[in-house]
Amino acid sequence: xxxxxxxxxxxxxxxxxxxxxxxxxxxxxxxxxxxxxxxxxxxxxxxxxxxxxxxxxxxxxxxxxxxxxxxxxxxxxxxxxxxxxxxxxxxxxxxxxxxxxxxxxxxxxxxxxxxxxxxxxxxxxxxxxxxxxxxxxxxxxxxxxx
Amino acid sequence: xxxxxxxxxxxxxxxxxxxxxxxxxxxxxxxxxxxxxxxxxxxxxxxxxxxxxxxxxxxxxxxxxxxxxxxxxxxxxxxxxxxxxxxxxxxxxxxxxxxxxxxxxxxxxxxxxxxxxxxxxxxxxxxxxxxxxxxxxxxxxxxxxxxxxxxxxxxxxxxxxxxxxxxxxxxxxxxxxxxxxxxxxxxxxxxxxxxxxxxxxxxxxxxxxxxxxxxxxxxxxxxxxxxxxxxxxxxxxxxxxxxxxxxxxxxxxxxxxxxxxxxxxxxxxxxxxxxxxxxxxxxxxxxxxxxxxxxxxxxxxxxxxxxxxxxxxxxxxxxxxxxxxxxxxxxxxxxxxxxxxxxxxxxxxxxxxxxxxxxxxxxxxxxxxxxxxxxxxxxxxxx
Numbered sequence: 328x329x330x331x332x333x334x335x336x337x338x339x340x341x342x343x344x345x346x347x348x349x350x351x352x353x354x355x356x357x358x359x360x361x362x363x364x365x366x367x368x369x370x371x372x373x374x375x376x377x378x379x380x381x382x383x384x385x386x387x388x389x390x391x392x393x394x395x396x397x398x399x400x401x402x403x404x405x406x407x408x409x410x411x412x413x414x415x416x417x418x419x420x421x422x423x424x425x426x427x428x429x430x431x432x433x434x435x436x437x438x439x440x441x442x443x444x445x446x447x448x449x450x451x452x453x454x455x456x457x458x459x460x461x462x463x464x465x466x467x468x469x470x471x472x473x
Numbered sequence: 474x475x476x477x478x479x480x481x482x483x484x485x486x487x488x489x490x491x492x493x494x495x496x497x498x499x500x501x502x503x504x505x506x507x508x509x510x511x512x513x514x515x516x517x518x519x520x521x522x523x524x525x526x527x528x529x530x531x532x533x534x535x536x537x538x539x540x541x542x543x544x545x546x547x548x549x550x551x552x553x554x555x556x557x558x559x560x561x562x563x564x565x566x567x568x569x570x571x572x573x574x575x576x577x578x579x580x581x582x583x584x585x586x587x588x589x590x591x592x593x594x595x596x597x598x599x600x601x602x603x604x605x606x607x608x609x610x611x612x613x614x615x616x617x618x619x620x621x622x623x624x625x626x627x628x629x630x631x632x633x634x635x636x637x638x639x640x641x642x643x644x645x646x647x648x649x650x651x652x653x654x655x656x657x658x659x660x661x662x663x664x665x666x667x668x669x670x671x672x673x674x675x676x677x678x679x680x681x682x683x684x685x686x687x688x689x690x691x692x693x694x695x696x697x698x699x700x701x702x703x704x705x706x707x708x709x710x711x712x713x714x715x716x717x718x719x720x721x722x723x724x725x726x727x728x729x730x731x732x733x734x735x736x737x738x739x740x741x742x743x744x745x746x747x748x749x750x751x752x753x754x755x756x757x758x759x760x761x762x763x764x765x766x767x768x769x770x771x772x773x774x775x776x777x778x779x780x781x782x783x784x785x786x787x788x789x790x791x792x793x794x795x796x797x798x799x800x801x802x803x804x805x806x807x808x809x810x811x812x813x814x815x816x817x818x819x820x821x822x823x824x825x826x827x828x829x830x831x832x833x834x835x836x837x838x839x840x841x842x843x844x845x846x847x848x849x850x851x852x853x854x855x856x
Contacts, residue, residue, distance in 0.1 A: 334604055358723070362720060388615045388622075389667075390669075391664070391666065393664045399599075400602025401602060413605060419724070422724075451605075
């Protein structure tokens, strides 16, 4: 049995408890960026520090990837017989930024701009070592029914 | 110097579409020869060339087919603004006073299906594409979805743009998709990236365009109907704009490179949106045409819904948009696409657009391209 491995190092802290995405904050102007980068896209400053981003936010916009992406670059299932459309969106993390992300839902009837979302992790594919490669996604926060 | 000091005196085009057995560069050569004939000049008269292609080879090697005359030939590769950048460079080469006569060339030939994005070439790491992002089609779906939410645009408007494009394309012998489609056909086609269906997207394609530019005071040596290039502008994105291939966007809002390029072009030309008679606007998908109508200053956000329903942007309407069928009917050979728009505007301003000639006797015409990684090019022409 293979283990689970992250799609890349330095993008998120999974498999930590309460894993988070890793961004950069500019030490000059406090601009927040994702993924990490060593200089600032806002003020051109050259000093940034790694920041753990928030885990929840509102869905700012979304689409559904309806056909298998070209591979490469895509590493997931591209077999037209078994391909499952997947949601993609931007989730607004308050006070930080809007992050582009896979979504765990793919039915337009369930997807609403403004809905509350939280960070999660999903299997992407099994690599040549038999390990399951994991990437980040956002999932709807289940609303308590009154 | 006046702002009238650069004129387009010759235009040539190889039909867009799919052409088995014809290389992208050969399409460029065909376009060049046709532009030379249009201007009544020989290849040896051309003093400089800017050539653009993203996927079909180094343009400067075409001199072995056109003739080894020793001219200055510079290759341009600038993503979706490649053609616009070639034209911008040619414009400035003449405006600077260094040359009298030159050519801007664009051609391309792409593999079938959606553009394959190189995350590395885009300055991004491989996890981004591997995880199922880095598709240009997703960006277009997400941008128009948000725009529809904010400004009350409906799916009917998306379908109307495509319907108009294929109807205009059916009157264009150079276009790829020449069969008119109904609103119902367009809405019922495969959902590629919600809310955009198959017939709301253009496809990567093949084709070539060449434009010959001259000093305005010498333009009448070559043509009775010179078309003056009043402005040519290329702008990249500023902080806070929402662009294709962006793992994050800032909370701070910026209207984007299209609004910047448009404002700069109007200032350069000494004109405003109300002075334009027709426009060719980037329509990678039908939502893009809608958003770009407002981003270029031709209407308020949300106004497009009733403008489209009233037919205002049809060939016979108050302000015709994408009269040759746009990217939707012509496909998008990236290196040639921006020059195709200018080619169409020259035809319209000369009154030579045949079945699709706009009836409003246009004196001014506008082009706009947009593409990865957040770049816009605008030109303004006048006769």
